Amino acid sequence: MEKRAVFKSWWLPIVFALPQLLLILCFFYWPVAAVVNWAFTLEPPFGGPAEFVGFANFQEAFADPFYWNSVVVSLIFAIVGPLFAISIGLVLAIAVDRQLPGSGFFRFLYILPYAIAGPAAGMAFRFILSPERGLAASLNAMWPDIWNPAKYGEHALALVIIIFIWKWSGYTFIFLLAGLQSVPRALGEAAAMDGAGPFRRAIDVQVPLLAPTLFFLLVTMMTEGFVGADTFGIVHAVTEGGPNHGTEVMVYRIVDEAFKGLNYSGASAQSIILIGLIMIFTFIQFRFVEKRVHYK
């Protein structure tokens, strides 16, 4: 879409855009270029200019079983988390959208978890779902070790995913509720005239019309699950990738490898793979958004 009424000046837009463009250049494009550069080069251990090594850094990453472990962990994280977050958001949105007395109160509350940073939420959940105290203690007393994230990788992964779901359910709820409210009221009324009860209406009319929003959320949430700030934050604050690499998602491994292992080239190669993944997601989303525009 283009605006018709435009001002004519070649230098004013440059002046206006310059501050942000400079920042982006320094802190976005330069670093991204550096990632690409590092991914294909290796700095000799005793100084000197970096050598071009082709795909060696990638091969090294692929050869490492822990790398593949992080891919699997990330996949589980980025699929299970979003699916639950979206399902919970959807059910709550449909309920609140019925606008029964008091639903405004619930709507107000459901968004609150989204205000909490992943690591802060993680801190609280370490207590809430701790095996020794809080709620799980009674369970563990009956069946020892039924829940022990400090000991079992799977439990730890479940824990970080639960935190992710908790934080993002309110977010998907907001979008789905907005989506539901943009469905023309007459549609629900038409379905009611056709004899559909509330459940049927939700399944036959509302959910299909939400398809664009659902798809949008799926893509955003999966991107968030793979590379989101909270994904890193939750894992770092709650489990530090452990126990036994059980929660080592790809982002965590990249940062860990770079700043603990000081292996910039390996970390960059892994970043490139992750960037490729995001680009695929974004591309899918674009294609879809385009379709949605035509649909209207």
Place this chain on the structure above:
Amino acid sequence: MADIAIRAVRKSYGKTPALHGVDLFFASGEFVVILGPSGCGKSTLLRMIAGLEDITGGEIAIDGRVVNRLEPRERGCAMVFQNYALYPHMSVAGNIGYALKVSGVPKAERERRIAETAKIVGLQDYLARRPAALSGGQRQRVAMARAIIREPKVFLFDEPLSNLDAKLRISMRAEIRKLHQRLSATSVFVTHDQVEAMTLADRLVVMNRGHVEQVGRPLEIYHRPASTFVASFIGAPAMNLVRSRVEVESAGIRFGGAMVAIDPAFAAKLRGQDVTVGIRPEHCCLAAPGDGGVEARVDFIEELGVGRVAYCEVDGLPFAISLDDHTVVAAGDSLFLTLPSEHLHFFDIESGRRIETDAAAPVAAPAASQHSEQTMGVH
């Protein structure tokens, strides 16, 4: 006060041409209405005068000065927009006075002129309100006041009445006319509404597909449309247009099972060629059955309160006839018509341009006589 000269002005968006060489001259103080269907280029032309749109070719001069490269603010024009384009975050006073504020008029002076202008349009009691708290008519007045306060040489109106309801539109029309008499600045008014155009214009410019079809006084255009487009665009219901061959021997055209006589000299001139023949619904006369009139079968009747329109079929083609209050017809009836030759219009079948007849109706035919020409004759 300024005249506007438009010389061979062209406009294209990329490769799509929007205006193909327009030549017009608006005299100082004149009220010109540009009329045409949407997409005909009328708004584009107006916006080029305003300086909101680049001129692809040709030139526009205001008061003898070529303005092609001047910014809108340097042209001395004020504009009233279709959706008013009021500044939503400013009060009525702020809206009216914004141009003065921009040009650095001192506050006291500004307030005096705002009050003065508000009085002209009857908004003195609403100066503190925001546009959102005004009715459609009031918003329209703010937009007018915003234009008036600048004492412009030229007023530009871009379909300013089209967002108002029918009743308000009529009263605003009268007000604009009065305002023009009072300020007598050159005014260019763009509209797609022919009634608005006929009632407001000193001079009318009819445009179609980026061309000027005809320029003239409203009645001149009504009585001597220069093309089939103008003929069908001006007048309601629209002029009936049929394709027919001029037969020299009988000096007439064959139509609806009858022979319609035309001037023999003119018939000889057209020598058996095909033409488009037009007659306005209000110029058809009813004849008694059996008098050899054109037969029209009535499809349906549209009641107008004052008179009615019979939508008929002649030779399988639609044909409208205006009837007076006394003529009672029903769907399915047959009407017999005589088509007075002085009210026939002829157009070239290819170009659609008017072919002048010597027997053409006098330009200033009195409008009141139209209905009296009808005679009773219902079958």
Place this chain on the structure above:
Amino acid sequence: MIQRTPVANAVTYAIMVFGFILLIGPFLVIIAGASQTMQQVNAIPFSFLPDNQFLTNAAQAWKRADLGTAMTNSLIMAVLVTAGKVALSAFTAFAIVFFRSPLKHVFFWSVFITLMLPLEVRVVPTYAVAADLLQPVKSILSLFGGIQIGIDWNLLNSYTGLTLPLIATATGTFLYRQFFMTLPDELAEAARMDGSGPVRFFFDMLLPLSRTNMLALTTIMFVYGWNQYLWPLLMVTDPSYKTVMMSLRSLLPADNGTPDWNVTLAGSLLIMLPPLIVVGVLQRWFVRGLVATEK
């Protein structure tokens, strides 16, 4: 619509209450735990009833994690990120939307692409730039003329370093762009007819009209700024610049020390409070900003 659907209504309420327990329950546990004594907080089964120890616990947490400094730093950081974003994005969006210039598409895409790659995947080199801001300039210079400059401009342990890289993304720009696109063309045209140039139009029309958008952007950027984790973790080594997210760790009970989770929870609650208040009080704007920036 007349609806008499008692069963569906009951199910609806059941769902909403379930959602409440799921999403708000953790807050209740935090509040309860934060106001209990150490014995209560470690009791099995856990009591969901708050007690009166919150102020004591909070005071202890405040001291243990030096929350005074951390809160101040986080506040400064969140405010700077917010202000920078609100201002710079408006400028850029104006340049992109209201000018006919061949560069506008370059601007648009170069800003748009930043949406795709979050800080986490480019964090190492971004850190390198922050450690030596002139590095890009130096590299380019040495590439072309072999010129070396010896100046280092280091952003580590500074508010500039904490905020600038976070401002360098597109979210706000798109919010403004969406809004500017909805303004009728005639608004700018009317302003032009009234003699206003682009700069004047920006300040007289666009900024006042953008107020609600600015508020929406302010809420989401504040939460974004306050909740930053990884970046401060890397940028800050000097304790006087540490932010709240960094001090979370020092709130944790030591592995074999006293399990005073009541203090930890009280501290976490304090850290959660500012964004919670913003989202709670300004929820309308927050939700609007959220929905608008993403679509």
